[in-house]
Amino acid sequence: MKTTTRRRFLKYTIASAAAFGAGPPVLPAASAKEQRGQHMALGLVTYMWGAAWDLPTLIANCERGNMAGVELRSTHRHGVEPSLSPAERAEVKKRFADSSVALVGPGSNERFDSPDPDALKRAIETTKAFVKLSHDVGGSGVKVKPDSLQKGVDPKVTIAQIGTALNVVGRFAGDYGQQIRLETHGSCAPPHIIKEIMDHVTDPNVGICWNSNAVDLAGEGFEHNFNLLKDRFGETFHTRELDRPGYPWQRLIDLLVGMDYRGYLLLECTSKPDDYVGAMAAQARLFDAMVAKAAGSQ
Numbered sequence: 001m002k003t004t005t006r007r008r009f010l011k012y013t014i015a016s017a018a019a020f021g022a023g024p025p026v027l028p029a030a031s032a033k034e035q036r037g038q039h040m041a042l043g044l045v046t047y048m049w050g051a052a053w054d055l056p057t058l059i060a061n062c063e064r065g066n067m068a069g070v071e072l073r074s075t076h077r078h079g080v081e082p083s084l085s086p087a088e089r090a091e092v093k094k095r096f097a098d099s100s101v102a103l104v105g106p107g108s109n110e111r112f113d114s115p116d117p118d119a120l121k122r123a124i125e126t127t128k129a130f131v132k133l134s135h136d137v138g139g140s141g142v143k144v145k146p147d148s149l150q151k152g153v154d155p156k157v158t159i160a161q162i163g164t165a166l167n168v169v170g171r172f173a174g175d176y177g178q179q180i181r182l183e184t185h186g187s188c189a190p191p192h193i194i195k196e197i198m199d200h201v202t203d204p205n206v207g208i209c210w211n212s213n214a215v216d217l218a219g220e221g222f223e224h225n226f227n228l229l230k231d232r233f234g235e236t237f238h239t240r241e242l243d244r245p246g247y248p249w250q251r252l253i254d255l256l257v258g259m260d261y262r263g264y265l266l267l268e269c270t271s272k273p274d275d276y277v278g279a280m281a282a283q284a285r286l287f288d289a290m291v292a293k294a295a296g297s298q
Contacts, residue, residue: 043069049279067267069264180205265287
């Protein structure tokens with residue numbers, strides 16, 4: 001399947017699943033004629049690349065850079081925030097629908113680790129506002145953070161609190177056909193801590209957003225840590241540049257293709273290239289080559 005075809009398949013299959021059923025979108029199993037990895041696509045997180053682009057520029061540049069989808073980080077210039085009016089939300093949805101780029105969903109900065117009950121309540125309510133926003137603009141889920149183990153608080157208490165909050169926002173998200181995507185972030189990022197959090201999570205609308213952290217290689221090693229969480233992966237992964245040294249990018253792709261992962265790998269890049277569109281296109285070519293290599297070895 002060509003890259004463009006795969007992008008469009010992902011975009012419209014995910015959108016349809018979100019529109020017509022509660023819970024996170026579920027992509028169909030590969031047919032006997034399809035190779036593993038054909039329902040996995042590369043996109044962008046507007047972390048640094050894309051942070052300064054308004055929405056029309058962002059969509060146009062993602063199209064030119066062969067990005068299949070985009071996660072819109074909150075507070076950045078595209079301005080897709082819960083404060084948007086119904087008319088503004090409809091306009092955002094139309095802009096993406098008229099493009100070849102899927103709106104994967106908002107990347108919120110909400111976290112559920114605070115020992116302050118009022119702060120925790122605000123985080124939950126703001127996450128619900130992002131869920132409604134994602135639904136209205138055509139996204140399929142919202143990224144959140146765990147985030148950190150608190151000084152002076154038993155880690156087990158914080159871990160249970162995060163898990164309980166995720167169940168609350170997960171149930172709410174299910175009513176809107178959305179997924180809550182828990183980014184492996186902060187001092188909760190080590191995979192064994194994320195697993196402890198997810199052991200408290202029973203709602204099926206909550207999935208893990210792997211964040212490609214250095215700590216993924218710690219302990220018993222990368223593959224062990226991947227396997228520790230793979231049964232709870234959501235529809236988004238965050239990666240750095242796929243040719244950035246120090247992380248086993250090809251092995252990550254191999255494992256994802258091996259499990260026939262269905263969703264997006266989203267570039268969360270920190271480099272400052274002279275040509276951002278060219279850099280995205282280069283990453284898209286590299287991604288396709290890595291997926292092909294992984295599929296050929298299965």
